[in-house]
Amino acid sequence: MHEIAPLSPAAAAQADFQPDRGPVALNGAAVFCGFAPRPLDGGFTWADFGCGLGITASILAAANPQGRFFAIDADGQALAAGRALAKAAFLDNLTFLQADYTKPHDLDLPPLDFAVLGNVLCWLDSQERQALLSRVCALLKPGGIVLATYDALPGAAALVPLRDLLFSVTAGQTANPLARARAAVDWLGAMRAADIDFFRDNPALGPRLDALVERGPQALAGRFFGGTLRPLHFAQVNAEMAAQGLTFAGRAEAFLNLIDLAVPAALRPRLRAATSRAEVEATRDFIRNEDHRRDLYIKGAAPSDGAALTAFDDARILGPAAASGQATPGQADPEVSFGAVSLSFRGALFESLLAALDLGPRAVGELCASAALEGVPPGLIRDGLRLLIAGGLARPYARAADVAPAAPPVWPLRLPHPLNRALALTLGLGGPTVALASKVLGDGVVMDNRDALLLVALCDAGPEGAVERALAILADQAIPCGPATTQALTDRLAPLITDRLPWLRALGVVEG
Numbered sequence: 410m411h412e413i414a415p416l417s418p419a420a421a422a423q424a425d426f427q428p429d430r431g432p433v434a435l436n437g438a439a440v441f442c443g444f445a446p447r448p449l450d451g452g453f454t455w456a457d458f459g460c461g462l463g464i465t466a467s468i469l470a471a472a473n474p475q476g477r478f479f480a481i482d483a484d485g486q487a488l489a490a491g492r493a494l495a496k497a498a499f500l501d502n503l504t505f506l507q508a509d510y511t512k513p514h515d516l517d518l519p520p521l522d523f524a525v526l527g528n529v530l531c532w533l534d535s536q537e538r539q540a541l542l543s544r545v546c547a548l549l550k551p552g553g554i555v556l557a558t559y560d561a562l563p564g565a566a567a568l569v570p571l572r573d574l575l576f577s578v579t580a581g582q583t584a585n586p587l588a589r590a591r592a593a594v595d596w597l598g599a600m601r602a603a604d605i606d607f608f609r610d611n612p613a614l615g616p617r618l619d620a621l622v623e624r625g626p627q628a629l630a631g632r633f634f635g636g637t638l639r640p641l642h643f644a645q646v647n648a649e650m651a652a653q654g655l656t657f658a659g660r661a662e663a664f665l666n667l668i669d670l671a672v673p674a675a676l677r678p679r680l681r682a683a684t685s686r687a688e689v690e691a692t693r694d695f696i697r698n699e700d701h702r703r704d705l706y707i708k709g710a711a712p713s714d715g716a717a718l719t720a721f722d723d724a725r726i727l728g729p730a731a732a733s734g735q736a737t738p739g740q741a742d743p744e745v746s747f748g749a750v751s752l753s754f755r756g757a758l759f760e761s762l763l764a765a766l767d768l769g770p771r772a773v774g775e776l777c778a779s780a781a782l783e784g785v786p787p788g789l790i791r792d793g794l795r796l797l798i799a800g801g802l803a804r805p806y807a808r809a810a811d812v813a814p815a816a817p818p819v820w821p822l823r824l825p826h827p828l829n830r831a832l833a834l835t836l837g838l839g840g841p842t843v844a845l846a847s848k849v850l851g852d853g854v855v856m857d858n859r860d861a862l863l864l865v866a867l868c869d870a871g872p873e874g875a876v877e878r879a880l881a882i883l884a885d886q887a888i889p890c891g892p893a894t895t896q897a898l899t900d901r902l903a904p905l906i907t908d909r910l911p912w913l914r915a916l917g918v919v920e921g
Contacts, residue, residue, distance in 0.1 A: 426844035426853050427465045428733070429661050429703060430457065430525045432473060433851035435554050437805030438705050440721050441798060442659030442666055443712040445552060449475065449807070449851075453522040456481060458545070459529040463491035463505060464836070464844075468853040470495070470503040471828045471846035473807065478503045479518055483510060494835075498828035511537050513544035521548045526557045530646065531639050539649055546653040546708060555655060555706040557646065564700030565640035567611045571618075572633045579634075590630035594622055617700060643690045643702060654709050657686060661703035664799040665693070670747045672696050697748060722791060723774030729766045730804040732916060734855050735842070737908040738814070739767045745800040754800055758785065758793045763802065769813050769915060770806040770849065807851025810915040818910055822868045822921035829918060830868075833861040838886055847916040854918055860905050863898060864919065867906070875902055 428434070432455055436446035447453055456479040457466050463480035470478040482488055485507050492505040508516055510529055524545050530538055545555065560568065578596055579589040597618060601608060608615050621629055647657050664670040668680050671693055683689045693699070713721065729738035741763075743754040754763075765771065765781055773794060777787040797803035824830045829845040837843035837858040844853030845861065856864070862879050870878035876898045883890050913919050 425461065425464065426468060426855070427527065428844070428853060428855065430465055430527070430556060431455075431469045431852045432476060432523055433805050433807045434661075435523055435556055435705070437725065437798075438661050438663065439554055439658060439707065440718070440725060441663050441795065442705060443718055444658045444707050444710055445713050445717070446721055446725075447522040447552065447554060449473070452476060454519055455479070455523040455525075456518060456521050456548075457525040457527060458508075458510070458541070459525075459527040460488075460491070460505075462487050463495070463503070464832075465853070466503055467491065467495050467498070467500060467828060468832075468844055468846045469851075470500045471498065471826050472848050472851050472853065474502060474848070476502060477519070479506060480504070481506045481508050481516070483508060494828075494831060498826070498831055500828065510541055513541045516544060516548075518548050520550045521545075522550055522553055524549060524553065524555045526555065526559075528558050528560070530557060530559045530641065534639070535649075539652070542649055542653045542655075546655060549708040551708055552710050553708045554658075555650075555708070556661060556703065557650070557706065558701070558703045559646065560638065560640040561694060561699050561702040562640045562642045563695060564613070564617075564698040567614045568633075568700065569638060569640065571607070571614070572638050575633055586630040586634035589634050593629060593633065597622065613698060640700075643694055643704070644687060646702075646704070647687055647690070650706050655706040656708075656710055657690075658705040658707050659686075661705055663795075664747050664801075667799055670750050670752065670799055673749045719791075723772065723777070725773050726770050726806045726809060727766060727773060727776075727794060727798070727803050728770030728806045728810075728850075729763070730801050732814075732854070732912045733804060733847075733850055733852060735857055738912060739763075740908075741802050743802075745802070752796070752800060754797065754802060758789065759797065761785075762790070762793050762797060766797075766803055767814070769810045771809065805851075806849060808849055810849050811917070812915050814911045814915040816911070816914070818906075818914060819921050820871055822914075822919045824865070824868055825917065825920050830865060833865045834882065834886075837861040838883070838888065845918050847918050849916045854913070854916055856909075857901075859898060859901050860909060863902055863905055864910075864913065867910075868919065868921075872902070872906060 432447065432449055432453060436449070439446050453476045455469065455476055458481050460466050460480035460482045466478050466480035480491060480503060488505045488507055495503045506516065510533060533541060549555065575593040575596060579592045582589065582592050601615060650657065659666045668677050672680060676696060680689050680692060683692065731738045731741045745752050745754060761782055765776055765779060773791065776782065777790050782790055794803060826846055832843050832845055841858055842855050843858055843861045844855045847854045862882060863875055866875040866878035866882065876895065879898050880890050880895060914921065
């Protein structure tokens, strides 16, 4: 058994896993938008600019051992904590680099297949952004993929005065962004309770802030206290990207690339009449009042032709999206809301496709030739799968599973990668959820923290001793436990073994 020293509480509180930044997810988004994916099997390079602790980079490095990963941030203290965790977990394919984004040419990196710009654009002025983008584009291989996430206008316009207020009222308390974020949460609660005019005049802002607060103080610290907040128009970012030879491919959120799902029916003819994709994006941002964007860019690439795209699509491996989150495959809600638009995934085609995916991840080409879908035209199958991806019911996988989800577990179980044990016993004890690495998914699997704790306990003590072992782990960490904790763990154990464990084995999170 690998034992790893836990992260400090302060470091654990700053950790945040981002599920859309991995190479498998980015390749899937590129193909969905009509562009060629990057080759993964023979090795690849991936860099995250603005990685924080590098938790996402660590999970992706564990899930994709054939790749080389670079976690880059200006915060040396955060990098030190992430580097210590990665070293203890034997992640020799992950490198941490401290960088000043205003001096990007000092970055010593190899040619990149993937670059993630995680909200750093919002903290830089125009000249600094162009310098960073110039360096990133120079590092990208031809056809390389960039994911740029940033606070967007018009929706984020109301965030600026609110951020300025919170920045002022917490300035005299501490210089620590995380502590300021906690103080800001108190201020937000008091202002919301008082029903001030600002929130009445900006009704959409309240739910967005609630969602940000629910993600923990680290999300609020990163959004409000990392520097000067500069929400950006898509047109501005797109022009700066184009000046560096980067082509806009589409949104990372698949449904936002489909007009029928992204806007109300009355406005769809107007968007279809647009003369450019840039016009569509700018118009839809106002229709949906977007406050955050996750955009995909490709270096110097034109969209793939029909035959090439079909070949890329047929080679993709898809599986149920529920397996990577906290839901159970086969129990996903078939009624999906996209804001002002809703879609039902009931019906013979969708039910057949979901049933096929619930048997385990499979290539699109294999699904098109499946006996269970005999008589269904391949084009219709591909369209159905695209809609399932857009609806968040299916997602790309790195490879097929070695173990079928229906196969019974063989005790004892073990966690094959030491990182997963470390994450379950550090971040999992400090937050409501934790992500664990999966080589089958090529990404992280998000779990309830209690389930992650019980998973470690199952590996240590088997089903009969799991609850007792979990309580001992909590006691070792000086976490108070009473009858309610015992009952909560007991109540979760049977569903974890029955519903979740088969897929965790299929995904390679545990073996046995």
